[in-house]
Amino acid sequence: MTARKRTRHSSHKSPAAASTRTADRPPVRKPAPGRALTARPPAGKPGPKRTPRRPATRDGLAALIAAALDGLKALNIAVFDVRGLSDVTDTIVIASGTSDRHVKSLAGRVLERAREAGVRPLGLEGERDGEWVLVDLQDVVVHVMLPRVREFYSLEKLWDMRASERDARS
Numbered sequence: 363m364t365a366r367k368r369t370r371h372s373s374h375k376s377p378a379a380a381s382t383r384t385a386d387r388p389p390v391r392k393p394a395p396g397r398a399l400t401a402r403p404p405a406g407k408p409g410p411k412r413t414p415r416r417p418a419t420r421d422g423l424a425a426l427i428a429a430a431l432d433g434l435k436a437l438n439i440a441v442f443d444v445r446g447l448s449d450v451t452d453t454i455v456i457a458s459g460t461s462d463r464h465v466k467s468l469a470g471r472v473l474e475r476a477r478e479a480g481v482r483p484l485g486l487e488g489e490r491d492g493e494w495v496l497v498d499l500q501d502v503v504v505h506v507m508l509p510r511v512r513e514f515y516s517l518e519k520l521w522d523m524r525a526s527e528r529d530a531r532s
Contacts, residue, residue, distance in 0.1 A: 423481060423502050424453045430475040431457045436468050437509065442521045453502045456517055458509045462492030468506045469495035 424441050431439050436457040445452045459465035466489055473483055476499050485498040494507040494515075505517060 421453075423476070423479060423499065424455060426475055426479055427455050427472050427499075427502060427504055430471045431455070431468055431506070434464075434468050434471050435460075436506070438512075440518055440522075442518075444521055447521065451498075451501060451503045454517075454521055455502060455504045456512070457504075457506050458512050459506055460509075462508065465495055465506050465508060466492045469497055469504070472497050472504050472506070 428439050428441055436459060439455070439457045442454045442456070443452070444454055457468060459468050469486070469489060473486065476483055476497075481499050483497060484500050485496070487496045487498075488494050494505065494511050497504040497506070507515075
């Protein structure tokens with residue numbers, strides 16, 4: 363018995379397989395498993411118009427950041443209005459995290475919420491070490507730090523006018 367070698371020729375395709383794709387129709391896209399297929403506008407046509415997000419106001423942004431920090435269980439959240447004390451920023455938010463990983467995740471949440479509110483961060487410092495992370499949002503500066511670092515630098519005493527006034531009276 364001789365074994366026959368099977369070869370595949372284009373003429374052996376079934377008529378149904380040949381007609382599934384035509385020149386005037388693009389190929390059908392299938393979504394990845396577990397993902398929905400999003401509709402894209404046809405080539406050359408603009409997509410739906412998106413209304414730009416208005417950036418949050420200074421006070422609204424500070425409240426949004428405080429809520430974001432509280433949502434991830436930050437400790438001792440303090441918000442200071444420093445408009446009369448500093449030309450660099452208007453509001454300072456200070457919070458503590460329980461570990462360096464917690465401090466990093468708190469800073470990440472602040473960045474996420476700020477971007478969602480339409481505010482572009484100017485800078486981020488200290489994220490690698492995680493002991494003290496500073497997030498500069500222009501009108502609001504956020505300090506997230508470990509409790510021992512917060513106690514050592516005691517920024518509250520520096521920026522809290524009421525505490526300074528009490529110390530001056532004593």
